[in-house]
Amino acid sequence: MLINMQKTASRVDIAAVLDQLSKQGIDAQVVRQAESAVVIVANGSSGDNVRSLSGSPGVDKVLDIDQPFKLASRQARHESTIVNVSGVKIGGSDIVVMAGPCSVESREQILATAVAVKKMGAKILRGGAYKPRTSPYEFQGLGVTALELLREARELTGLPIVTEVMGTDDVDLVCKYADMLQIGARNMQNFALLRRLATCGKPVMLKRSPAATVREWLLAAEYLLVGGNADVVLCERGVRGFERETRNTLDVNAIALAKQLSHLPVIADPSHATGRRELVAPAAKAAIGAGADGLLIEVHPNPDSALSDGTQSLKFNEFDDLMHSLREPMRRLA
Ligand code: PEP
Numbered sequence: 001m002l003i004n005m006q007k008t009a010s011r012v013d014i015a016a017v018l019d020q021l022s023k024q025g026i027d028a029q030v031v032r033q034a035e036s037a038v039v040i041v042a043n044g045s046s047g048d049n050v051r052s053l054s055g056s057p058g059v060d061k062v063l064d065i066d067q068p069f070k071l072a073s074r075q076a077r078h079e080s081t082i083v084n085v086s087g088v089k090i091g092g093s094d095i096v097v098m099a100g101p102c103s104v105e106s107r108e109q110i111l112a113t114a115v116a117v118k119k120m121g122a123k124i125l126r127g128g129a130y131k132p133r134t135s136p137y138e139f140q141g142l143g144v145t146a147l148e149l150l151r152e153a154r155e156l157t158g159l160p161i162v163t164e165v166m167g168t169d170d171v172d173l174v175c176k177y178a179d180m181l182q183i184g185a186r187n188m189q190n191f192a193l194l195r196r197l198a199t200c201g202k203p204v205m206l207k208r209s210p211a212a213t214v215r216e217w218l219l220a221a222e223y224l225l226v227g228g229n230a231d232v233v234l235c236e237r238g239v240r241g242f243e244r245e246t247r248n249t250l251d252v253n254a255i256a257l258a259k260q261l262s263h264l265p266v267i268a269d270p271s272h273a274t275g276r277r278e279l280v281a282p283a284a285k286a287a288i289g290a291g292a293d294g295l296l297i298e299v300h301p302n303p304d305s306a307l308s309d310g311t312q313s314l315k316f317n318e319f320d321d322l323m324h325s326l327r328e329p330m331r332r333l334a
Pocket residue numbers: 102128132183184185186207237272
């Protein structure tokens with residue numbers, strides 16, 4: 001159950017509600033949300049006991065949420081959430097395209113890509129500084145050097161930056177550079193990282209694990225929300241199925257389902273979902289058809305020489321073609 005407090009609720013009102021809950025043996029967590037003052041999440045409680053608090057001083061309304069992801073649920077908030085990433089709004093009427101290389105490899109590579117994708121209509125620049133690689137012998141990312149280069153690319157183009165943070169130790173550093181922090185698919189249930197990013201003060205893009213159900217994905221988002229970060233963007237990046245011709249399988253159902261179950265914006269990553277450059281455009285369009293609010297696309301000046309994910313990275317002209325072909329779906333066919 002959720003207890004939404006009025007914006008004018010005093011500390012005494014909040015304490016009185018908590019006291020009532022605790023007297024009834026009900027566990028509660030207080031969440032401070034920028035626009036709606038305070039929400040109290042009451043766990044494992046009998047509904048009637050909580051519902052009886054609806055007339056208490058400072059209480060706006062008591063919501064009965066039957067989903068386990070309470071704050072992420074559309075039952076908690078009917079309007080779609082719009083996440084503002086340094087002025088770029090994700091979840092509104094425009095499809096937001098984030099583009100850039102899998103990994104930041106050099107100054108020339110990231111600056112050339114940033115300039116090109118901006119010209120072609122991307123609104124956010126992506127680029128990995130810390131790379132989660134299956135093999136320890138593969139390129140692991142340039143770390144802080146890459147973060148400096150991303151900063152330079154932002155200064156040059158004005159594009160906000162999204163980049164992955166792999167562990168709690170790196171959060172302070174990555175926060176200094178990124179406009180939005182990416183939680184990679186392999187880290188979707190890294191609960192220490194989720195808890196830490198709940199208080200980082202920056203929007204978070206939460207990738208779905210290739211083996212997670214939509215419920216698990218939304219519960220991972222719940223960690224961020226209950227910890228105090230309301231700026232969460234969900235990203236579907238393909239799940240592992242039996243197909244071997246593609247790297248993963250874009251779960252279009254999950255995009256539509258997450259949009260129905262949750263008020264959070266959902267974007268799609270057709271690059272990792274397909275693993276094949278020639279499938280990125282059709283998968284991107286399918287994602288938009290299913291209701292995605294944006295796309296994350298890997299683009300590289302010379303994919304054949306990329307240090308990671310070259311086979312799924314678009315060349316500049318291919319990205320330009322994709323952006324042109326998206327014009328119709330961008331008018332919201334969904
Ligand atoms: C990436 O975005 O380059 C990446 C590593 O993604 P994922 O975590 O989805 O594999």
